[in-house]
Amino acid sequence: MMRRLFPAPLLSAALFIAWLLLNGAAPAQLALGAVLATAIPWLTEPVRVDRPRFSAWPTLVRLGFVVLFDIVVSNVRVARLILGPEARIDPRFVWVPLTIRDPHGIVALAGIITLTPGTLSSDLSDDRRHLLVHCLNAGDEALLIATIKQRYEAPLIRIFEGAR
Amino acid sequence: MNWPHLIVVPVLLPLAAGCLALLLEPRWPRAAARLSVAATLALLALAIHLVTIAANGAVIPYLLGNWRAPFGIALALDRLSALMLVLTAVVAVAAALYARGGGPKGTHDARGRHFHALFQFQLMGLNGAFLTADLFNLFVFFEVLLIASYGLLLHGGGAARLRASIHYVVFNLTASTLFLIAVALLYGLTGTLNMADLAQRVPIVAAQHPAQVQAAALILIVVFGVKAALLPLYFWLPDTYSAATAPAAALFAIMTKVGVYCIARVTTLIFGADAGGASDVAIPWLPVLAMATLVLATFGALAAGRLGLLVAYLVVSSAGTLLLAVGLGTAPTVGAALFYLINSTFVAAALFLLVDSIASSRGEARDTIAPAPLAHRAGYGALFFLLAAEAAGVPPFGGFLGKSLMLAASVDEPMAAAIWTVVLATGLGILVALARAGSVVFWQATDANRMQAAAARPSFTERAALAWLTIAIVATVLNAGPVSGYTEAAAAQLLQRGAYIEAVLGAEPVAPLWNPRAGDIKP
Amino acid sequence: MSLLNHVLPWGIAAIALAMLLALWRLLRGPTLPDRILALDTLYIDSIALLILIGMRFNTALFFEAALIIAMLGFVGTMALSKYLMRGDIIE
Amino acid sequence: MTLPLLAALPFIGALIVSLLPHHARRAAAWTSAAVALSACAILIVLAPQVFAGEVPRWSIQWVPALGLDFGFRLDGLAWLFALLICGIGALIVLYAAYYLDANDPGRRFFLFLLLFMGAMLGIVLADNLLLLVVFWEATSLSSFLLIGYWNHRQDARQSAHMALAITGGGGLALLGGVLLIGNIVGSFQVDAVLAAGDTIRASPLYVPTLVLVLLGAFTKSAQFPFHFWLPQAMAAPTPVSAYLHSATMVKAGVFLLARLYPALGHSEPWFWLVTLTGLATLLIGAYLAIFQHDLKGLLAYSTISHLGLIVLLFGLDQPLAIVAGVFHILNHATFKASLFMAAGIIDHETGSRDMRVLHSLRRSMPRTAALAIIASAAMAGVPLLNGFISKEMFFAEAAALERPGIMTWLLPLGAVAAGIFAVAYSARFIHDVFFNDAQNTRIPKAPHEPTRFMRAPVEVLVVICLAVGVAPAWTIGPVLAVAARATLGAPLPDYSLALWHGFNFPFFMSVVALAGGALLYFGLHRFTDMHRLIHGRRGGREMFAFVAARGLAGVRAVTAALQSGSLQQYLMLLVALAVAAGAWPFVRAGGFDWPTSAMTPVELPVAAIGLIGIAAALGTAIFHRHRLLAVTVLGAVGLVVSLLFVYLSAPDLALTQLLAEMATVILMMLALNWLPQESPPGRSDAKRAWHLALAAAAGVGIALFVFLTLIQPTESISSYFLATAVPLGGGSNVVNVILVDYRGFDTLGEITVLGVAAVTIAALLGNTRLPRSVEIQRPPATERNAHPLMLQIVARLLLPLVLLVTVHLLLRGHNLPGGGFIAGLVIALALILLSVAQGVEWVDARMKGRYLIWTATGMLLAAATGIGSWAVAHPFLTSTYTYLMVPWIGAVPLASAALFDLGVFLTTVGAVMVMLTSLGRLSQTRKGAV
Amino acid sequence: MEALLAIFVGVLAGTGVYLLLRAHTFDVVLGLTLLSYAANVTIFSMGRIAVAKPPIIQPGLAPTLANYADPLPHALVLTAIVISFAMTALLLVIALAARAATGSDHVDDEPSRGRAQDAG
Amino acid sequence: MTTTFLLDLVSSALVIVGVFFTLVGSIGLVKLSDFMKRLHCPTKASTLGVGCVLIASMIDFSLAGETSLHELLISLFIFITAPVSAHLMVKAALRDDPNIPRP
Ligand code: NA
């Protein structure tokens, strides 16, 4: 019953929260938010083809903080690079081999890589086994790959593929 | 006036019919078409009813949304707008009927998609433009009728129509932008959009900033000049009108009249003799340009190589004639112009339809003015002869009466000699052009017997459409007395703007049934 | 009165400067992706600008504009980039 | 009621004939004859009244505004002309029934003939000058049809044109003249006009009036220099020539002179204009007639000359001359009609009308010869025939004219010369056709006498010529008296209709004319080869053709130059005119007052934003040839405009502008798929300079205008909206309340525009398969994957969130920025995003995209919401709102305007989706096609 | 501010007119877009300049033009934006359909027709 | 040294930081010499730049008494969409760059 009412419970929850963020938590808005949290997933049902499965919630939260921290740190680093002499910049493309298979996980990884300044996920190989990353200042390529895999990919694997 | 909401129905009826036609068409195209024809007939009945109401001489306002003018949008029905509604409906009935006819290639309306929806939306735009008393709302209805006309012009497809439509669309979009700018400037100066209110405020503002108000007024007239086919703004028109399918072209015959209507409306109501520093901005430019239009349109008619083009030039020439009379701005000239307007509209529409019928009876030659076989020569020839005489302003038809009225009315004008020379000489030019074209098409028709077998007789609805317009023309001439009396009264009403202003601005909203507005709950 | 009220005009000015710099790149190019990038930057900068203006004028009325830029502002970037990479955007 | 019946008879006949079967020639002829004879009978019944000096009248109002009544009157002049029209008409019908070939469409002939007869009767009977003009032009039109009757012949068509151009044009001039008369007199009633002669002559408009009326009369009556159409009109069948172009239609011009003589005559301009025109026509026509080789040509020029004579008589402005003129109208009609019919018989029986071919016909067709000779003699003015008497009267008037100066000798001399010429061509007609046995050309057909009925009309007319010539006072006296009296509008002068007035000067002139004419012809015949003489080749006809051809070429050149088919040129004119319209009042006012009032200080961010906007707009123009680049830069302009809206307090506008801009960019990208990536460089620098100048003028103009307006204080109606939006409109977002309530009608129109755009796009692209031949230049697709994974997942993730925001925007619209259109665009953009990410087929399969239904439903919903207020007797679109108290939740606002906004929303989503997916689907068809 | 706004409108209109007068459909579309911006900003500015006064009625702030921007031009511009969006869409579609049908994106008929056929 | 003042200070600092990073992003956009380098710039603005400003705004509005949290939604949307933009721009720029080795 609940499954049929809420085909995507996580989405419903997200929508409900988002509604309250937009409109505040007055009683009328709570009611309306509930209605929308029910109706929208139902309406968009045809569009959800392969649904992500989340698990390992603590990992998710921890990853969130790690990413935020990395964003701040790399922002500062990159700002220095930009404002300094350009010769210090040594950009390079690096193919990062992927262990993660879940497409949502891959996209999340690519997003995180892009959001942390200094690295850009540029391409995904056709077999989805390699991610092309552009580094503003690559330094040690192997280290970069290792950092990515350890800091972001591993938690993402747990989050998206933990249930398997 | 038994039911007060009748005034808005000429806008809503086509809107609803258009939407329903859209919904019906995918599954039940015939039902959509029938609905459209029925709605058009209903519109005619309604328009006739409204004319009888307007004939009493009162300006009847309608406050949309129950907001007092100038705050809400008001509609106003006076003799002129009612007349325009009837003209539109009469032409629309013919166009709708004709669209249901057609040769072996299928009916006209089936040569593209959504004909009837577009047709109805065009009617909505036209009727709205004639009824509204609000300048910006007029812009909106201009856009409605224009965008529908783009669709109708493209109906049936083909490279020629696409090319013509590029010119048409771009030119009119530019004009629409200008319209917006003119409205903006007027609003910036006066702080209002309602035309009655503008009429009141313009003299006050013009006392301080005459040049600015005049400039805005002139830009506005330029915009209407595009629709009305005023020199040098009509050059897009002949190719466009002659490229459209017949029922669309017939309906287009009313479109130049929208421009004329708007010029007549604003030059009397807002920038008329009472407009203080902005009074009579259009004089003497408008009559002069109109005369030049008339001359060059006659040239075009003489030079035209296709019947459709020739008819399009006739539309331009009649617009020139109308603008000349409207531009003079006296009650007799405007009255004469309105009389002439009736017949010139019907004739242009009928000729567009007839030319299409003729073209489909001439095989490959279509409507080129060159010797070619022609089926059903006698009938076409007779009708063409009648309509050509009408168009050239030769007796005994309405064109003649209209021009006579106009000449008689302009005899005391300072430009009378020029006006008379131009009107009479261009009348001759058009007579010659039509005689040349007709004699080539009908007299030099070769090999008619072979065509006779090949070309189908025009279908019943096509003949009905032509007959309907012919009846309308003849009826106008036979009732020229009452009709000219009406147009004279319409002109008088137009020039006595006080009644219009008073009716629109003095209209009282209906008392609300309940008043939640007094409620104390904060939204 | 508050410190923020002194900071905001300068902040807005700085964002405006940032946008002018992006404009320079937009006009300068040299490649099309450069210009798309500049436009994208302009969009991002406008989010900041809208928020700062909202703070300065003490109104929440511009949030929706910022929200929509955040949500759909990349549509233009996406369309242009997709066009460059595929020669077509809806396939 | 007999009068309207008389006028209607021909038209009733025409109606009957038009209903007859195609080749029912005989029935058509009988009908026509019946019409003509009945009309004659009516005239005879009315004769006693008319001869007693009464004027029967009948009239009804037609166009009071114009002073145009539909009415008839029958005075002596009208009676005479009506009798001429009907009597000769009857004879012509009889003649034509035998003349026409079995292959000729007989029904059409008689139909046109009856129409003409009706028009002609209308002219003479009209009681209202405007009505006269109506019928006048009708004669031109029916004449056009009759001249072009054998329309397979090129000369017939050409002649018809020429006649129409000249007489139709004259008719328009006449219309002008008549309208002037009406303006002077205050009425078009014939009686009123005739009584107002002094007023008219005293008017400053007299001369223009006279000139216009005379133009009408002279063109119709083929007066010099408009005479040339008449010989050309001989391309018509001979009965037509006899009827229209000698006896009736051409007489309409002189009828008009007669009719308006009391009103327009008695003045110096009249005398000089009419007399000189008549004299010139008389001489030229008579002279040229001598040298025609075609029988009908000779008769046509003779007709011109005789019309000139009549005109001349009216011009002399003497009562006796008027009597002579009326008399000659009658005489000429009889002898000329009979001559034309004789010529037709000759043509019919010999197969030729060429005097260089014909000869000696007195032998083979003696009766016809006798008739023709008598009629020719009448034409020459031989005593004992009617032509002699009127000519004598003319000579008498010419000799008696008391005018100082040139006219004292010019007129008598001209009269005698014309007399000589007339005798000469009459002699030629008689001699060259019926005698001249020395000629030995072969006549195409073996000539013989025609059928009795074909000759009968000629016989009747010749008998009349004789009777009038021998006993004028008894036969024609009363008729002439009553007609002349009506013409003069005054008591008749003393005159005697006698054959012999003694050896006076006119008699001497007659003798000189007869002898001189005979001498001239036989002298020419003897001493020159007359058959080789060609005169009048460079005549008016050639002039007309030349002018027409040149005129047409010029007209075509002008039209081609104006209708160049160049949109650029058209737009330049539009922009230039708009700039001129905006600038002119300032130019006239001598500039504008530079503002002194305080301005709002510039804020730095606005300055920066404005700078970006200006630079980006210029960039768009500079880069426009690289389209993708231009679109990118244009995107910045759109962004700047919406930021400006934000800064200047228009959040709703900012949202709308932003979303519309995004959607527009998508549209442009989609369209660019099918268009070249670059515009070729312009070829003309001069033109670009013009464009730049115009653009600069437009820019400066609008900037100045905006500036001048902005610095003025304003008193806007908007304070009302602010004051009432919450209490009366139920919403605190005033812009939205305006959109859905105060000006909801605008919004209804606006969504209609959007919907119709979608409909048109769907109609245009719906089943378009872009043809294979179109090669689209596109950048190479280097990316292998059409749908990058990242985009797919993000787009799918965004959709529910966007939907949520959409609902948010829709619901809050009335109170806060948002509303149906904004919400609609948001959801549409999200769907487009999905289409880009996943492909249009993917989305279609899931959305079941019948978006047009959304559009139509949305429009219907908006309209229906408005209509709902009718139920409570309120105007369309009256909104209301209330609060529904829900336990626990509280007050839930329910506004009818929200329903309207929902309609806007549905329309927008549907329309935008139709537009974008129609374009997007083109790629699918391309995949299928290429 | 007034002058800045006026100059902005002027530049939009000028560039719009220049592009409008180009010979190829897409350029004309760009020109019309700029022109419609010019028109919209013109209308908008006719409510006079108001910074930080959105016409959204706040409780406690007297609803007069002194406290709020003139809302009417906003509503008009909104309508104008929608209409011009619709028109642009249609014109683009016509342009590409014409290109497909005739093989050229020149605004005129076959280039031989007018003398004024220069591109650019 | 009230909480209000502290929060004012914090939000002012956040505005300064956010604006700084936004500006740095744009400076890089102008200063750096090739596209791939420049592409790293807007991420400054979109992450820390806008992020700090949004937090400042949240604080500021909360100070004014109206809890304002939709800034979070703005951040969420930026975090979702910004990587896609960058990703697509790289792809657009790389469309004909043969120098990248395939894995
Ligand atoms: Na001979």
Ligand code: NA
């Ligand atoms: Na309301």
